[in-house]
Amino acid sequence: MTPPENKNIIEEHKELIKDVLQAYPEKSRKKREKHLNVHEEGKSDCGVKSNIKSVPGVMTARGCAYAGSKGVVWGPIKDMVHISHGPVGCGYWSWSGRRNYYVGKTGVDSFGTMHFTSDFQERDIVFGGDKKLTKIIEEIEELFPLNRGISVQSECPIGLIGDDIEAVAKKAAKQLNKPVVPVRCEGFRGVSQSLGHHIANDALRDHMFPRFDKAKKENALTIELGPYDIALIGDYNIGGDAWASRMLLEEMGLRVVAQWSGDGTVNELVNGLAAKLVLIHCYRSMNYICRALEEAYGMPWMEFNFFGPTKIATSLREIAAKFDSKIQENAEKVIAKYTPIMNAVVEKYRPRLEGNTVMLYVGGLRPRHVVPAFEDLGIKVIGTGYEFGHNDDYKRTTHYIDNATIIYDDVTAYEFEEFVKAKKPDLIASGIKEKYVFQKMGLPFRQMHSWDYSGPYHGYDGFAIFARDMDIALNSPTWGLVNTPWNKKEAKTKVA
């Protein structure tokens, strides 16, 4: 049962939402009120509408389907060249903006931090870009011969002018004897990055499943299969996250045959289909391929969470339970090895961080997944929301958050600022577009997409860095210097 003081907070938060909504014209208010709510214990989801078109003119933080496909899913496949097909902007602004780390010789056998574009001009809009695309693919083959494949990431105009990139790609794939993958991820499709993930997953299915089937039939798979083969998917290796996760999985005796897609390769996209189990970290962006794998090959898959020692230990045990006693014993050994190291991290940082509050706003996974890492440090999440989560994400969120947490779906810049002004959290954890707004308000901020150029945050090694970074943000002496000495309000800082 909800204690009375919590009931009061729930009412207070509901009132706050009502107040904030007053600023909108009626039509927008009606639309936005469905996306804001207060979590109440025992409810099966957060009670917000999600995955709906953004209201025009309210400064959503959302991106587009191209960002979801090229920026998130396909872009990290390092040995493929990804063509941003259309005018120059989308590829330019997404050029190396996401920290999906890889190992490779960029420009020779890897292309992750490069920008390939068809740089559409007016004549391409008028006469179509298919011929140009054919020529670009030939040029790529000539200038970057070690590429293992090409993807064509459609930007807005491609679908509008009626180009047939599928026909171009089919012909080129035959000629090059490599995957050439057309992706219909034009930014006008869907309502956010989310449909881009789905389209990208479908492209992966349509172009990699047949390769796997053929290789299997001809006994030409490039790996020897083993009983402990797993595919680590939905980890984009931000600041080395997937490596920090992979280490633990390998330490417990599993063999990671594929990473989709951080530091991933075309071979891994094919070989991953032979794994015994798929481990999915980012459910939102890759659940579609899991379902396709299950349907096509009966492959089992499971979600896990490598944020913070509590959740890591639970996840390691749940993963091990899918295998034999050898792996289960190994999992216990891994947990036993890292527990004292994690205890030392908690002992050092928890006293400096305990009792602080944080408001989160991220994309499709982290608004719930990072909660346990904050809790391991004694930091309480008082508000959270997704840019492009769906109802199944909000359902999962209820397992992570406390009663009276403020929930905001596709929050507008105005709403987020107002919630922060009212609740005065000690820390905001969100994206680059939010960072400087809140820092100018004198509030500690950590980027939860790019890890603020730090990380990894996944796994045991990642947690040590996470704890250090939250401490640096929260306890920086800067926050005591926000106000001029001759007009000093109460400084909101803890002495470092």
Ligand code: SF4
């Ligand atoms: S909405 Fe269209 S133009 Fe804008 S980034 Fe996405 S694909 Fe490019």
